[in-house]
Amino acid sequence: MQIRPILAALRKHRLATLLIALEIALACAVLCNACFLIATRMSAMDIRSGVDEAALAQVKLDCDDCNANDLNARVLSGLGKIPGVRSVSVINTVPFGDHAGTAGISLDPAGQHFGGVVDFYVAGPGSFEALGLKRVAGAPPGPDDYRRIDTTFLPADASVWVTRALAEHLWPGADPLGKEFWMDKFHFRVAGVLAHFARPGGGEGGPSTREWSVFVPTLPGKDLSGVYLLRAEPGQLPRVLRDARAAAVKLAPEAVLDQQASRTIGELRDRYFESDRAMAGILLGVIVALLLVTALGIVGLASFWVAQRRKQIGVRRALGATRGDILRYFQTENFLIVSLGIALGMLLAYALNLTLMEFYELPRLPLSYLPVGAAALWALGQLAVLAPALRAAAVPPVVATRSV
Amino acid sequence: MFGYYLDLALRSLKRNRALTALMVLAIAVGIGASMTTLTVMHLLSGDPLPGRSQRLFYPLVDPDPTRKDDREPYDVMDYRSAVDLWSAHRADRQALIVQSDLKSSAPSSGLPAVKLTMLSTTADFFPMFGVPFQYGGPWRAKDDAARARVAVISSDLNDKLFGGADSVGRVLRLRDSDVRIVGVLKPWRPSPLFYDVAGGRFSNGQTADFYGKPEDVITPFFTGLDINDGHFQQFTCWHIPDTPGHLQNAPCVWVRLWVELDGAGKVAAYRRFVADYAAQQMALGRFSHAGNARLRSLMEWLDYNGVVPSDVRLQTWLAFAFLIICLFNTVGLLLAKFMRRSGEIGVRRALGATRGAVFAQCLVEAGLIGLLGGIGGWLLTLAGLWLVRRQPAAYADMMxxxxxxxxxxxxxxxxxxxxxxLLPAARASRLAPALQLKTL
Known part of the structure; x- marks a missing residue:
């Protein structure tokens, strides 16, 4: 296939060629970045909560004026009787639930050395096992580790289990076991390290703080009541939760069941990422529409060129060019134009990424996106030009003998 | 002449329906996408109270002794500062604001109790924000002082509890207290819910919740503090409060103050007043610093909090990139269309049409395509907004x-x-007539 005649022909249509190339360049830039945005959203949704999500559900009762000890006793025994329930325990919140114990901690009693804002999971006996937390160091909490709450929402002095991510942030490189930290006058000592345990919602400092969680074994009572963690066989969980919601209303008629929060962890997770999924859907829609419009542009222009060159095609055919030659001519032409667009588009994609990085918390565009985007556009170009090129190849040689 | 060009344009569009359809579709898709996001942007970034917003201001002082002048104060105030500034009555109007959750029921409706958010504020709230009433009206200033057991409810709650009837005089049970309904609002939906906006700096651009609905129950400020005592949430605290939920003397910020100031002179005077107050509190030893008192206007406050969600801004940029692609596409297709008619244009030129006339004719044709694309774009915008309304965002229902x-x-x-x-028309009008005629 000779390229020089094609280049010579394109030179005669410099403006149209440039326009299509620019369109493809822009499409390439938007395509790469939109795909990357989708991928970042998806990976954010992929976060490991560190708990057995499929087996867990939360039941939340709002009752500020209840006798908390009485409420806990009634609900724990009542829900425990539901067939299929493996365990019921008291907790302040669950991953993908509401923030309940968010507070800043320090590494010294005077509060001079700020450690960051973490989430405290204040949880009663049985919850550690129910959550299915995996330890990487230390023993699981024993019966003596569960302490009574001192006036607010935390025990005054407690052994706690922190995540590996938080330990690595607070004491980089050091063995976290036995280390101490403070929240106001409350004192904590690390008794174990957890592999993963996501905080209820997003961290205040971005994705790296997503696992800054502290598990505090606590005895249920006045300031720890109303939120219950259910564990059941995954297959039975929806039915168990339905029964539990109905039972909770009967067990505590004076309380209000929180309809939104009383869900399985899986449902809470879905709702937590709802807007991310919606955004990914929108981006996907944009990509499809974008490719469609670009393809339409290529079809339109190629059709025009084919119609314009009918006579020349006829002459070439009369001089011995095969249908394949004509077909390949238009395919090669399209390939050249798209390649020009892609070359410009890669630069544009990179520039767009830099702009996005400035305004949104986005990492740098991995280089692997560029060849994938390029391949997609080449394929799109070839697909779009196929119909007009076939029409060109069907031009009979006899056209050359007719005057236009 | 315009009518003739229009006729020519119509004929030309009919001649090559496929190419016309491609162009109209490209413009329609581009306009549809960008107008959808632009409408969302327009509704989210607009003025929540047109005509009033420039008179509304949000004062802040910094009571936290652990901080310094070089930091911004917290987004809300401690009880004492807010109540001091309010009771000085130095502004034309002023309203204290605090929200809290409680259990509520209407004994006469027979419906089960629900948990809802109560807004507690002072009487100026209603005239200051121009809140519209369906039935009854606001309470008086003396009801604030008397801690009267009265409430104003939203039209939503009125529909739910009383089937939309005039419920003024009916009783609502809020936690353990009975309050008498004195007013029912008309549907009211400021966008964003500006008086609740705070903490936007810490939200990582996820600010869709600033566009929620106003609270269903509104009570006088001090009445609310009585009714729901022990259940108030802090914005933040710099020490653990001794009595959580009862924050009047706690080292916590949790109360907002909005003021109305008419005229630049009054704004300057009030700014001085807030600064003087902070300085006085520092002299008294309650504040450790007084240099970072603030007085922002409503729109400044919304900007400071970056209320437009970053996803929405991102979508707007995407849509514009998309529109530009559609624009390039249309340029290319129009170029093809006009060049194809070279012969026809050559004849017109040879018969005496000026370049300007050919140029105008081409532009009329382009404009006609735009109009057709606009109709498609309008339909696609309606479809796009329908999709936005189905999104899980607090603002979805407003679109x-x-x-x-x-x-x-x-x-x-x-x-x-x-x-x-423009470009294809310029190209077409510059064709040499003689060359074109020769090939005919």
Whole structure:
């Protein structure tokens, strides 16, 4: 296939060629970045909560004026009787639930050395096992580790289990076991390290703080009541939760069941990422529409060129060019134009990424996106030009003998 | 002449229906996508109280002794500062604001109790924000002082509890207290819910919740503190409060104050007053610093909190990139269309048409394509907004195409296509007639 005649022909249509190339360049830039945005959203949704999500559900009762000890006793025994329930325990919140114990901690009693804002999971006996937390160091909490709450929402002095991510942030490189930290006058000592345990919602400092969680074994009572963690066989969980919601209303008629929060962890997770999924859907829609419009542009222009060159095609055919030659001519032409667009588009994609990085918390565009985007556009170009090129190849040689 | 060009344009569009359809579709998709996001942006970034917002201000002082002047104060105030500034009555109007959750029921409705958010504020709230009433009216200033057991409810709650009837005088049970309904609001939906906006700096651009609905129950400020004592949430604290939920003397910020100031002189005077107050509190030893007192206007406060969600801004940029791609596309297609008619243009030129006439004719044709694309774009915008309404966002239910955006759809479509037509039209009008005639 000779390229020089094609280049010579394109030179005669410099403006149209440039326009299509620019369109493809822009499409390439938007395509790469939109795909990357989708991928970042998806990976954010992929976060490991560190708990057995499929087996867990939360039941939340709002009752500020209840006798908390009485409420806990009634609900724990009542829900425990539901067939299929493996365990019921008291907790302040669950991953993908509401923030309940968010507070800043320090590494010294005077509060001079700020450690960051973490989430405290204040949880009663049985919850550690129910959550299915995996330890990487230390023993699981024993019966003596569960302490009574001192006036607010935390025990005054407690052994706690922190995540590996938080330990690595607070004491980089050091063995976290036995280390101490403070929240106001409350004192904590690390008794174990957890592999993963996501905080209820997003961290205040971005994705790296997503696992800054502290598990505090606590005895249920006045300031720890109303939120219950259910564990059941995954297959039975929806039915168990339905029964539990109905039972909770009967067990505590004076309380209000929180309809939104009383869900399985899986449902809470879905709702937590709802807007991310919606955004990914929108981006996907944009990509499809974008490719469609670009393809339409290529079809339109190629059709025009084919119609314009009918006579020349006829002459070439009369001089011995095969249908394949004509077909390949238009395919090669399209390939050249798209390649020009892609070359410009890669630069544009990179520039767009830099702009996005400035305004949104986005990492740098991995280089692997560029060849994938390029391949997609080449394929799109070839697909779009196929119909007009076939029409060109069907031009009979006899056209050359007719005057236009 | 214009009518003739229009006729020519119509004939030309009919001659090559496929190419016309491609162009109209490209413009329609581009306009549809960008107008959808632009409408969302327009509704989210607009003025929540047009005509009033420039008179509304939000004062802040910094009571936290652990901080310094070089930091911004917290987004809300401690009880004492807010109540001191309010009771000085130095502004034309002033309203204290605090929200809290409680259990509520209407004994006469027979419906089960629900948990809802109560807004507690002072009487100026209603005239200051121009809150519309369906039945009854606001309470008086003396009800604030008397801690009267009265409430104003939203039209939503009135529909739910009383089937939309005039419920003034009926009783609502809030936790353990009975309050008498004195007013029912008309549907009222400021966008964003500006008086609740705070903490936008810490939200990582996820600010969709600033566009929620106003609270269902509104009570006098001090009445609310009585009714729901022990259940108030802090914005933040710099020490653990001794009595959680009862924060009047706690080292916590949790109360907002909005003031109305008419005229630059009054704004300057009030700014001085807030600064003087902070200085006085520092002299008294309650504040450790007084240099970072603030007084922002409503729109400044919304900007400071970055209320437009970053996802929405991102979508707007995407849509514009998309529109530009559609524009390039249209330029290319128009170029093809006009060049194809070289012979025809050559004849017109040879018969005496000026370059300007050919140029105008081409632009009329481009404009017509734009108009057709605008109709498609309008339909696609309606479809796009329907999709937005189905999104899980607090603002979803507010999305609609208002008149300015409806008109803008067509203006943008025609402007885009005429812009796209400029270059091809210039090319077409510059064709040498003789060359074209020879090939005929």
């Amino acid at each position: 609609h195409l208002d008149l300015p955006m409806f008109l803008l759809t067509f203006v943008a479509a025609v402007a885009t296509s005429v812009l796209a037509g």
